[in-house]
Amino acid sequence: MLETGRSRRRMDPQRLLIYGVLLIFALYFLLPLVVMLMTSVKTMDEIRMGNLISLPRHPTMEPWIKAWDYATIGVTNEGIKGFFWNSIRMVVPAVLISTLIGAVNGYVLSKWRFKGSDTFFAMLLLGCFIPFQVILLPMARTLGLLGLAESFWGLVFVHTIYGLAFTTLFFRNYYVAVPDELVKAARIDGAGFFRIFMRIMLPISKPIFMVTIIWQTTQIWNDFLFGVCFSTGETQPVTVALNNLVNTSSSVKEYNVDMAGAIIAALPTLFVYFVAGKYFVRGLTAGAVKG
Amino acid sequence: MIRTIHRIIVALAVVGLFAATAVSGEVEVLHWWTSGGEAAAVQELQKMLEKEGHTWKDFAVAGGAGANAMTALKSRVVSGNPPTAAQVKGPQIQEWAELGVLSNIDDVAQAEGWDDLVPKVVADIMKYKGHWVAVPVNVHRINWMWCNPEIFKKAGAQYPRTWDDFFVACEKIKQAGFIPVAFGGQPWQEATVWETIVAGVGGPGFYQSTLVKADEEALASPTMVKAMEIFKKIKPYTDKNAPGRDWNLATAMVIKGEAAMQFMGDWAKGEFTAAGKVPGRDYDALTAPDSNDVFLFNVDSFIMFEVKDPEAQKAQKAMARLIMSPEFQVAFNVSKGSIPVRSGISQEPFDAVAIASMQDFEATALNGGLMPSMAHEMAVSPAIRGAMFDVVTNFYNSDMPAEEAARKLAAAVQEAKM
Amino acid sequence: MKSAERSINRLAVLETALPRIVVAPSFVAMVVFIYGFILWTLYISMTKSSFLPSYDFVGLTNYFKLWRIDRWWVAVRNLLVYGGLFIFGCTLLGLFLAIFLDQKIRIEGALRTIYLYPLALSFVVTGTAWKWILNPGLGIERLVRQWGWSTFTFDWLVTSEMAIYCVVIAAVWQSSGFVMAMFLAGLRGIDDAVIKAAQVDGASLPRIYRKIIIPSLRPVFFSTVIILTHIAIKSFDLVVVLTRGGPGYASDLPATFMYSYAFTRGQLAMGAASAMMMFFMVMAVIVPYLYSELRRKRYA
Numbered sequence A: 001m002l003e004t005g006r007s008r009r010r011m012d013p014q015r016l017l018i019y020g021v022l023l024i025f026a027l028y029f030l031l032p033l034v035v036m037l038m039t040s041v042k043t044m045d046e047i048r049m050g051n052l053i054s055l056p057r058h059p060t061m062e063p064w065i066k067a068w069d070y071a072t073i074g075v076t077n078e079g080i081k082g083f084f085w086n087s088i089r090m091v092v093p094a095v096l097i098s099t100l101i102g103a104v105n106g107y108v109l110s111k112w113r114f115k116g117s118d119t120f121f122a123m124l125l126l127g128c129f130i131p132f133q134v135i136l137l138p139m140a141r142t143l144g145l146l147g148l149a150e151s152f153w154g155l156v157f158v159h160t161i162y163g164l165a166f167t168t169l170f171f172r173n174y175y176v177a178v179p180d181e182l183v184k185a186a187r188i189d190g191a192g193f194f195r196i197f198m199r200i201m202l203p204i205s206k207p208i209f210m211v212t213i214i215w216q217t218t219q220i221w222n223d224f225l226f227g228v229c230f231s232t233g234e235t236q237p238v239t240v241a242l243n244n245l246v247n248t249s250s251s252v253k254e255y256n257v258d259m260a261g262a263i264i265a266a267l268p269t270l271f272v273y274f275v276a277g278k279y280f281v282r283g284l285t286a287g288a289v290k291g
Numbered sequence B: 001m002i003r004t005i006h007r008i009i010v011a012l013a014v015v016g017l018f019a020a021t022a023v024s025g026e027v028e029v030l031h032w033w034t035s036g037g038e039a040a041a042v043q044e045l046q047k048m049l050e051k052e053g054h055t056w057k058d059f060a061v062a063g064g065a066g067a068n069a070m071t072a073l074k075s076r077v078v079s080g081n082p083p084t085a086a087q088v089k090g091p092q093i094q095e096w097a098e099l100g101v102l103s104n105i106d107d108v109a110q111a112e113g114w115d116d117l118v119p120k121v122v123a124d125i126m127k128y129k130g131h132w133v134a135v136p137v138n139v140h141r142i143n144w145m146w147c148n149p150e151i152f153k154k155a156g157a158q159y160p161r162t163w164d165d166f167f168v169a170c171e172k173i174k175q176a177g178f179i180p181v182a183f184g185g186q187p188w189q190e191a192t193v194w195e196t197i198v199a200g201v202g203g204p205g206f207y208q209s210t211l212v213k214a215d216e217e218a219l220a221s222p223t224m225v226k227a228m229e230i231f232k233k234i235k236p237y238t239d240k241n242a243p244g245r246d247w248n249l250a251t252a253m254v255i256k257g258e259a260a261m262q263f264m265g266d267w268a269k270g271e272f273t274a275a276g277k278v279p280g281r282d283y284d285a286l287t288a289p290d291s292n293d294v295f296l297f298n299v300d301s302f303i304m305f306e307v308k309d310p311e312a313q314k315a316q317k318a319m320a321r322l323i324m325s326p327e328f329q330v331a332f333n334v335s336k337g338s339i340p341v342r343s344g345i346s347q348e349p350f351d352a353v354a355i356a357s358m359q360d361f362e363a364t365a366l367n368g369g370l371m372p373s374m375a376h377e378m379a380v381s382p383a384i385r386g387a388m389f390d391v392v393t394n395f396y397n398s399d400m401p402a403e404e405a406a407r408k409l410a411a412a413v414q415e416a417k418m
Numbered sequence C: 001m002k003s004a005e006r007s008i009n010r011l012a013v014l015e016t017a018l019p020r021i022v023v024a025p026s027f028v029a030m031v032v033f034i035y036g037f038i039l040w041t042l043y044i045s046m047t048k049s050s051f052l053p054s055y056d057f058v059g060l061t062n063y064f065k066l067w068r069i070d071r072w073w074v075a076v077r078n079l080l081v082y083g084g085l086f087i088f089g090c091t092l093l094g095l096f097l098a099i100f101l102d103q104k105i106r107i108e109g110a111l112r113t114i115y116l117y118p119l120a121l122s123f124v125v126t127g128t129a130w131k132w133i134l135n136p137g138l139g140i141e142r143l144v145r146q147w148g149w150s151t152f153t154f155d156w157l158v159t160s161e162m163a164i165y166c167v168v169i170a171a172v173w174q175s176s177g178f179v180m181a182m183f184l185a186g187l188r189g190i191d192d193a194v195i196k197a198a199q200v201d202g203a204s205l206p207r208i209y210r211k212i213i214i215p216s217l218r219p220v221f222f223s224t225v226i227i228l229t230h231i232a233i234k235s236f237d238l239v240v241v242l243t244r245g246g247p248g249y250a251s252d253l254p255a256t257f258m259y260s261y262a263f264t265r266g267q268l269a270m271g272a273a274s275a276m277m278m279f280f281m282v283m284a285v286i287v288p289y290l291y292s293e294l295r296r297k298r299y300a
Helices: A013-040 A044-049 A062-070 A081-111 A117-129 A132-146 A152-176 A180-188 A193-204 A206-221 A225-229 A238-246 A255-288 B002-022 B036-051 B064-078 B092-098 B106-112 B120-126 B149-155 B163-175 B187-212 B222-233 B247-255 B268-274 B310-323 B326-336 B352-367 B382-396 B402-417 C002-044 C061-066 C070-101 C108-120 C123-134 C140-146 C163-188 C192-200 C205-216 C218-234 C237-242 C254-264 C268-299
Strands: B026-031 B055-060 B085-087 B134-141 B144-147 B179-181 B259-263 B284-287 B295-304 B370-372
Touching: A013 A255, A013 C070, A013 C108, A013 C123, A013 C163, A044 A255, A062 A081, A062 A255, A081 A117, A081 A152, A081 A193, A081 A206, A081 A238, A081 A255, A081 C002, A117 A152, A117 C002, A117 C218, A117 C268, A132 A152, A132 A225, A132 B064, A132 C002, A132 C254, A132 C268, A152 A206, A152 A225, A152 C002, A152 C218, A180 A193, A193 C002, A206 A255, A225 A238, A225 B064, A238 A255, A238 C123, A255 C108, A255 C123, B026 B064, B026 B310, B036 B055, B036 B310, B036 B326, B064 B085, B064 C254, B092 B295, B106 B310, B120 B134, B120 B295, B120 B370, B134 B310, B134 B326, B134 B352, B144 B247, B144 B268, B149 B163, B149 B259, B163 B179, B163 B187, B187 B222, B187 B259, B187 B295, B187 B370, B187 B382, B222 B382, B222 B402, B247 B259, B247 B268, B284 B352, B295 B310, B295 B352, B310 B326, B352 B370, B382 B402, B382 C070, B382 C254, C002 C268, C061 C268, C070 C108, C070 C163, C070 C218, C070 C254, C070 C268, C108 C163, C123 C163, C123 C237, C163 C218, C163 C237, C192 C205, C218 C268, C237 C254, C254 C268
Parallel strands: B026 B055, B026 B085, B179 B259, B295 B370
Antiparallel strands: B085 B295, B134 B295, B144 B259, B144 B284
16 A cells, blocks of 8 residues: 555545546446346337437336246246256356365465476466367267266366366465465474365465355356357256347347346356455455466 | 165166156257247247157257357267257258268158158258258248338339339438438348349349359359449448347338338348238338349258167157148248248238248249248358358458459359368 | 384375375366367368368368468457457556555445456356447447537447457456456555655655566566466457457457357368467467566576
8 A cells, every 4th residue: 555645534636536537447347237237127118219328217127037937948938047056056066176176286286396297387377278169079079978968067077177277376376475384394293295285275275265266156157158068958057048048040139138137147156256356356465366 | 674675766766767768759959949939939849749749858059040059069969969850951951961960751751742842942952862851840031122111102212123223212212311221230131132132133043053053153253243233332321330230120220210121031020020010001021122033042940860769769750740740830930930831831820921922932933933042051051151251241341342252252162162 | 113114105105196196187187178189179170170070181271271261361460459459458457447446445345346347247248238338329329429429429349440449348348357356466465665665765656656566566467468368369259249250250350260160160170270370379479478487486
């Protein structure tokens, strides 16, 4: 925190400028959400006739109920609720497993380095840069061979694998900031690999767990491509269902229902950010990022 | 005691497993008719299938008029576990058949007499090496022009029947302060208008050699240059917000009285109906200029994959039979706004636009004007179609001269064939 | 004595082996599912695969074909423009916002959440909203005109040359909050003592920022660039929803190009070749950067 030598209470021009700029940007960031919210409570007639930012004249929650409960998606008329639960069931294990593995990997790569471990880390980072479309077909073949095609665990498996690079990155960077002396002292005292992990690393890892969980939840929940290729009817995640709802190819589009559905689909990730947001910054402060 | 209970439980489980698989056939169906009228139509089929004792397992993937569904399908086939039926149309049917993964439904076709009910040009697309491998569901006509009579009256313009008349009318409409053509700037829409022009300017024979046979000489010919010129000439008569606009928003412009005409397939009718408009009074559906004797069709269809389970096979055959049944043809097409693909259906449940379409379908089937739409994946392979799309959309959205466009078209198609 | 020695030895062996054993599954997964698949893609790019994978080798033909395609050149140019602007824009905006937010703002928590939330939304969700906002007939242009400035134009979205910049606007919107959070954390981690010392020495505020603060944020820049490059390459949903690559294919990116060729057009080999080109181009930038940064850390 920089002390500028002035009294912090007075709203001098400098502070006014700072607040002003921050608020303008806040508008830039909020605009799409506002548009979506307003559209989701308008009636179709109002949408057709009115404009984008006009306030709804007769707000209604009907589009929300329809999106959740009885909108037509394929041959089911049950809205997106079933798919919503699919996503939850899929995201929870995928996030937990990839985070845990990342934690252990990060621990090894920072405190138990061996010959080639840095190369491994670099290779892992490099692998982040393939576009996911590339792996669709070979992964489909592999899942078929493993007997996991179209199954719920297949999708969990895919997400876990492709999340490993980032979770490892986050934990490794965090653990690197933990003084090596702590680990060395524990080893001299006779503690083994897992003991040190449980007793020393884990207890101070809460912030980075938060960061990783937030990141992974966002990535996995919002994924569309894997969801569409590696699932079928009942196991489809909410992103696929939302796409089915919104993208009718030759039928009347109900923008209000679409927007409502989109916001509902986004609620879990929004929730995670609103609630755990402060942990996010705290976690990053605590060294996830220092390198 | 506990051992006995254990044994009973295991036995029950085994029986349960059998019971679940042996009762009736299950068809897993991949499609992209996921909401609104389209979904209602699919649900009809599901109900009919279930009435016969089979089950429908839905695998719906929307987006890109099938692009996402095709990706999902390829992924499934590669994983060794294809769905039972999939919504695939046009030359892609032959591509799948070449892989040897489709089962043939000749027995159903023969029993129901499909060869007599469906025009040859359509049936050929459904067949591979003479065998039926796909069942057609409906027919959409592409070369329609939807007009707002109010605007024409106010502008003192006539409904154009030739492309020359068209530009005369456009001028009058523009002078009167309206937008002559409601346009959606997306590659498939651009291609839709373009192929209509090609068919109109060059006639059925030219259309065949360029957009069906993809002959490079024809593609670079002066007739094509002329078609390109007319295509580009439309642009000043559209509004500048056209790029990226969805087709239904363009239709809305005609409905609301902002624009005079839209070139779009018959699914546009649904928008008019939903807005409570009546044909003949609030809007008129005409064939696009110079294309009255041409019927560019888009036929949706389902292919059947090879399955081992005899019950599933029975369900597949039932599905094929039901799709072509008069009952379904009426229910589906009335819902969706298209027309039946088979002859012998009563015209009664259909509206005036559909009836006119059905009559033209039969007439052009006999005189050679019935042709597959390239823009809607009926005529050429996806690679060639993609190449054509790229050139057409780039031409429309840039300053490229028409001669260059025709040349590039031929070159791109040649590359795509390699 | 002997048995204790032996068990200590065993323990020692276990200890050296254990770390490797523990990361082994990840290592195997990486080798198979990342590098193995990349090699598969490389192989496919040198075959005649069209509709589904086939294995007839044709060498580098597809690469030559690729570079003859107009649309590919447009896509590559767009990636450089978009990628550059995106990374630069997010970093600048993120740093800027972080510095401002760091000034003991009262509503910091709320503002932070506002800047961060876009990352939580998938682009399929917000793409439609941005599409409306940027559309001249429906969004900002229309709104400003309604407010009275009747000659205001903002039609980038429908102009071939400018469409890609709209993609940048929406992309920066989505990711700068995350960058801001990273920089904020980095700023808060800087030791106050150093700053106070500089102030005592009479250094001005901008100077302090330039000479002390920003350099010590170097590790943050590293992570930021990695993450942003990753996001830029992956930008697929964004383009599809916002412009569909249009007008024409003016805002196409390699990711959408690849998907279109590989899946929609049944030209898998070409799609694979374009994917490999994407990978190579990224490698050309990232590998030297990774190398220089990771090397630094050895001595840090």
